[in-house]
Amino acid sequence: MTTVEKTRLYLDRIAEKAALNAFLEVYPDEALAQAAEVDRRIAAGQAGPLAGKVVGVKDVISHAGHKLTAGSKMLQGYTAPYSATAVERLLAADAVIIGRQNCDEFAMGSSNENSAYGPALNAADESRVPGGSSGGSAVALQADLCDLSLGSDTGGSVRQPAAFTGTYGLKPTYGRISRWGLVAYGSSFDCIGPLGKSLEDLALLLEVLAGADEHDSTSSSQPTAPYRAQLAATPERPLRFGILRQALDAGDDALHPTVRTALTQKMEALKAAGHSVEVYDFPLLDYILPTYYILTMAEASSNLSRYDGVRYGYRTPNPANLEDMYKRTRAEGFGREVKRRILLGNFVLSADYYDAYFTKAQRVRRLIQQANDQLLQRFDALLTPVAPGPAWQLGQKRTNPIEMFLADIFTVQANLTGQPAVAFPAGQADGLPIGLQLMGHPFQEGALLQAARVVEGV
């Protein structure tokens, strides 16, 4: 099949599956023109590594000349003036970008229900959420609307929707992929991450996207690696897996029994295959979510102060004066969850509470990082669930933010520490996809993907 034929096929499927609301916009003419150019390059033997691949991009990643809304009314009508480094690298590798994908507003959420443009739906059961915040990016793969997606992961937003849709997602090491052009949520946590239909897809995308970038001072200059070749190789020795005791011991209300069974079956199979599997304890587990939410809300309240009605997107009509314009623009432009986080973020950063919340949370983050470093001395990778259960019903957790936050218990650790983590399918619970997660060593994504291949294969 030529790239043009494939692009047409995907455009047709996106139209057919419009009810899933995975894409907020598609670029038919541009995608077909790019596909024709890619086919010419393939014929001329000059094709880049993503030639023939059709990619969707989460609507928080800038693509010059294209709309960028971050799932928010606040950025309605805003056009990105420049491209994210990740998008430039996609295009330089001969990808076809087919459209921008639905997500929670400013990437805040775990269900895609916080999108100002309506939720994306889980293709396995349309009464259920696809996970979030990169819900559209995951559903697009689940429903076969494109080959690969680009998401972002601040606390699990690539991995959890991957698990809810039976697809694959990688949160690389913090700084491995440039954040230039990514709409900021919690800048010390944010990572652009690939989603795909296989571990090979993740390795391929990472190979294209990884590497230093002068536009992002937090991007790492650590050398990148041939991730696909590393994934294809077999480990030279048996691997050492750690399994979280708290996950094994959790009651049925905290962890779906089928998720626990998936974990214990893998544990036994890995042992039988000659790998070492040891249960580890993480006493700081209870502090992970409060630390994550205090710090990300603080960073978000600062990052989102730029949306003032002056410089970007939405501005309230007919304000009485400047202050009224600021207030009404922000009151009308932001949704409930984003407002809640801005308020809480400002609270934990306020003079009277700064030390009690923000400074303390930073200290706890350091303790979590130290505990994690010690664990990584004993293990090649840590195996946990991605989420406590499969996708829930639309509306089920919407009115209870704490319950929604609790669903992130297994994913936020890797964002607090900065280490890479991969989510891969691990069967079904109640007829819905579930996933397992492996967390690995910083800047060792190749070894992590290889370990995931081992876990998948046993």
Ligand code: GLN
């Ligand atoms: N659910 C988490 C949150 O709402 C993670 C979001 C993300 O990774 N962007 O913050």
